[in-house]
Each structure stands twice: as structure tokens, then as C-alpha cells.
Amino acid sequence: MGIVRCKVHGEVGVNPWIDEKIVNNIRFDYQGLPPEKEKKIFVVTLQCVFDESEEMEVFNINHYISEENIYKYKLKHLYRISTEEEEAKFDKKIPQLGVTCGKCFEDYIEKYNIEVVREWEIK
Ligand SMILES: [Zn+2]
Numbered sequence: 107m108g109i110v111r112c113k114v115h116g117e118v119g120v121n122p123w124i125d126e127k128i129v130n131n132i133r134f135d136y137q138g139l140p141p142e143k144e145k146k147i148f149v150v151t152l153q154c155v156f157d158e159s160e161e162m163e164v165f166n167i168n169h170y171i172s173e174e175n176i177y178k179y180k181l182k183h184l185y186r187i188s189t190e191e192e193e194a195k196f197d198k199k200i201p202q203l204g205v206t207c208g209k210c211f212e213d214y215i216e217k218y219n220i221e222v223v224r225e226w227e228i229k
Pocket residue numbers: 112113114115116118207208209210211
């Protein structure tokens with residue numbers, strides 16, 4: 107995770123796993139332009155299980171995806187990967203991601219009372 111200098115929050119950690127569409131809306135909002143606000147943001151969890159050495163490495167990466175793209179890309183709430191090939195496949199499966207200040211992202215969710223959805227069914 108990198109560090110960014112945010113105009114509002116100073117030096118803070120970035121969240122690089124946010125749908126670019128949402129990142130643009132946060133930017134519009136900051137500039138006082140009426141953003142096409144999200145009502146819901148969906149969390150797509152990538153569970154990484156790498157067993158390359160004797161040590162098993164397990165970690166989750168949460169991706170925050172707009173409602174539109176969840177249906178467009180037909181995404182599930184959980185993916186498990188254990189190889190770099192699978193990781194590359196996953197990267198092709200999800201929409202373009204953008205980077206934003208982690209705190210601005212939290213503020214945006216709170217300001218517009220956006221529902222964070224963690225489980226769903228694709229119809
Ligand atoms: Zn910020």
C-alpha cells in the first residue's frame with residue numbers, strides 16, 4: 107500500500123482497489139460537481155493462498171466495485187486464487203481500478219450513506 111498526499115487529509119495510505127468509476131465520483135464530489143452518487147458499493151474479496159515455500163501465505167484483498175460493474179462483469183463476492191496465472195485471470199475479470207486516499211473513500215461512503223454490500227447473488 108502506497109502513501110499519497112491528500113489535499114484534505116495530508117499524507118495518508120491509499121486504497122488502490124477501488125473501481126475507477128467510484129474514484130471518479132469521489133473526485134467530482136471533491137470538486138463540488140454533482141457526482142453520479144453510488145447507492146451501493148460491492149466488496150469483491152480475493153482470497154490469495156500462496157504455497158510457494160514451506161510457509162503458507164494467506165491474505166484477502168477487498169476490491170470495492172460499483173453496482174453497475176458488478177452486474178456488467180458478473181462478479182461474485184469471493185474468488186480464491188493460489189497461482190500467479192489465476193491472479194492474472196482475476197485482474198482481467200474485474201473493471202479498471204483507480205487509486206484514492208483511503209480516508210476520502212471512507213468519508214464518501216459516510217457522507218452519502220452508501221450501503222456496503224458483502225454478499226449477493228447474480229441473477
Ligand atoms: Zn483524503
